[in-house]
Amino acid sequence: MIWSWFPLVAIVHMACVVAAGVAVVRNRNGLASILAAMSVLVLSVFVGGIWIDMGRPPLRTYGETRLAYALGLGVLSLSAHRLLRQSWTLLYGGAMAGLFVALTWAIPESHSRALMPALRSPWFVPHVTVYLLGYAAATATSIAALLNLRKPAIDGRKLDALLSVTIVLLSCGLLFGALWAKEAWGSYWTWDPKETWAFLTWACYVGVLHHRRSHPGQELAGCRILTVAWVVLMLAWFAVGYLPGGANSVHVYTR
């Protein structure tokens, strides 16, 4: 199984990420981009390999989604770096991707080729991929907001652009999920715990968008809500199963 190579992949990935961080600190942005791209390449090859090896999209367990999230973070931070020419995007993307790769290594999981019938749908890959990219964008937005709480570090227009990407991805994830649910269970929406928390996350980020548009002078309030929104996002992703009512969620596939 290709999964047995994961420790080696994790070490190479983290080495690339750390080296990219050092290059950013030393203002060698070209080298930093190459190293960040290498970390993304290593993870892409590994994720592609386990997809082929397991014969199913590696997006079922928490560990698998953490890896896909780390990959999404890498891709987004590289794209953002190319567009915004801001070196912090590489630092952020690398640090978060490294953290999530390390978490996947630290929390062992058994990886089975089996995929339950409900997940065998054409909606599975787009729904989860869009969500993980949305989570990556949301994390970037919230971290940018957190940085701005200390001192204005990120230009307001750039924060708006990140927020827009987050909302577009989270909205698509929510709506794809509704369309899939209709096909699988006959209902677009059932207020399942996972759905409710996904809605809460979306509501937080959409709320900030509305607030920023209506109160352009009140940057700090929006930044504070964005910081809280990230906590809601993490709860929606990892903690739903542990909340009252969460045990009955049809979205917990790791039991």
Place this chain on the structure above:
Amino acid sequence: MGSVPAALLSLGAVAFHAVVSQVAPQWHPFGWTSFGVSVAAVLLNLVAATALRIRDRRWSASWFLVHAGLMVAIASAMMGSMAAVRGKVFLNAGQATAQVVSAKGDRIAYLPFGLMLQEFQLEESAPPLTLVDTSAREIVFRAGEPVFELQAGARGTLRGIEFEVVRYLAHAELDHDTIRAATDTFCPPAALLKYGTGGVWREGWITCGGIGIPTITQPAGSVRLAMAMPPAKNFRSVVTILEMGSKPEEAVIEVNRGLSRDGWTLQQLDYDKAAGRASRISVLEAVRDPFAMWVKVGICLTLAGIVAFAVSEWRRSA
């Protein structure tokens, strides 16, 4: 109140309701068991906010599509929740039924056609190897340990126990003291393992047990090697649709591939899990929601609006 504060208020209201429902136990005195009230409030706020925006002529195409789409979807979903008929259809092999039983079992609706279960089909993945402690009657397989699928030729090492699958039977039965291939496809799988612990090699059959054969495990040190139940891969009902004045028609209803007919949507929901492949029962979810199509229209409008919003934001930031 301005349109944006109205939108914020409605988002906050439903978010608060959602938080309460997720972190506090639900009981009737508070009336917080249903989202109907807050969703209606959201819809009203959305209508009010949209009306204010339109009055002030402060709207773009993307804004209009997103908000109109949300309104159409929420209003249709609300009307659908009032008008829809939903329930379960319990199919027994060889018997016809048109009954749709509500979730509480207190109401019965009827499909305009009958359904007869011809066959229930269950596809299974290869069964995984696991470790059990028979004295404690529990599976002692730990998270992080490799999962080995039992197929002919498969080999590996699990918690220091080396093994190889010498022979695999997709359907096995017990013939006195020997295990042989069964012709009955409802019989469970079995695997002949060659395994070694501490330099001692043994051979023995393992099976999860079922029709024609009990569960068999093999001792390996302090634990026993066992076969877990094969996980379900897909399941479907092959049904005959019986309708007055029409020829009987065959149809297949499987997970993620429902059947729509005469305003009803039928989805494959469940089966007799204890019987597995031998299940003679299939449970379908039946829904008749005249507004479902409009919900989809609303979702598509919203998606179009989101794409337009992404494009406009991209141009703005560029």
